[in-house]
Amino acid sequence: MGRALRLKCPSCGVCPLFKSFFGMHERCACCGLVFLREQGYFIGAIYVNIMLTEGLIAIAFLICILLLSATDLKLYVVLFSLAVTLPVLFNRHSRAIWLSFDFLVDPPKGAGEDPRRLAS
Numbered sequence: 001m002g003r004a005l006r007l008k009c010p011s012c013g014v015c016p017l018f019k020s021f022f023g024m025h026e027r028c029a030c031c032g033l034v035f036l037r038e039q040g041y042f043i044g045a046i047y048v049n050i051m052l053t054e055g056l057i058a059i060a061f062l063i064c065i066l067l068l069s070a071t072d073l074k075l076y077v078v079l080f081s082l083a084v085t086l087p088v089l090f091n092r093h094s095r096a097i098w099l100s101f102d103f104l105v106d107p108p109k110g111a112g113e114d115p116r117r118l119a120s
Contacts, residue, residue, distance in 0.1 A: 061079060
């Protein structure tokens, strides 16, 4: 999971998962692990993103109510701003966490081995 937080390959931990802010590499350049899977594979990443976003919004809500005594308008502005920006910011990490979780639970055959040897 540490590799997911660093946005690195869950298998080797060396190569990056993303080529741009939203663009993911098709496979790892170092070990050959396939990142982009079948359609619908990253539905779980959406759930991870929702849990992270809603958890932070709940914490922000409690801080605004209990510690800052924020008015309704300020509270709505803060919570709406978080609800719009956090899913975009967590997109890459939620995909990396989902990919790492899948790798941890169900590693592909030959994971951690030299891909050139598997091809022969």
